[in-house]
Amino acid sequence: MEIKKIPVAPIGANCYIVSEKENAFIIDPGGDADCIIKATENLKVKGIMLTHTHFDHIGALNDLVQAFPGIEIEVPELESDWLFDPELNLSALFDGGFVFKGKVTKLLSDKAVENFLSGYKIHIIHTPGHTPGSTCFYINQSDDETADCKNPVLFSGDTLFRNSIGRTDFPGGDGRKIIESIKNKLLILPDETVVYPGHDENTSIAMEKKFNPFLKHYSVTS
């Protein structure tokens, strides 16, 4: 599996292109559609998955729907309406008012599994807190999220960052829920899981258990 990370306009959110052989999917195309399209040359792009629907994670959607007709658009089930509401997706405040002109083809719900890449399972983990629908994608090679697999990865959106966590002061944010989501649903993943967040640098589950100041009351048992 190959992962390309592209920090995109307007504020440098991380867009990811995840591929296995010729098949690929895109996570959080926040802007710079041209760069994203160029980075998918020679790949068969099957879908776009959103960790949540803030403006900086969705801004290139309209251009990508044009570039990849018939592509799957998969959105956390609690936020599909937000794509059409500039107040909720915050684009009214920061980026001129984004309204999605395409169609959502799949609502992502907790514990569902997506199969864009052969040999890999994309586990949908609902992690409310930054927004009500915030969702992480955990990829391993098993139908079982807890199975011991080689090189697991987590795309953590704006829920978990290196040494930090997502803001909870936007509409629908919840400071108690984000901590619960991280502790109960992310820190239980294998220590070696590489974490690809929605902003800034990669990290790992082990590093965040040890060093994340927002999670310092987590008791490390291993």
Ligand SMILES: [Zn+2]
């Ligand atoms: Zn956000």
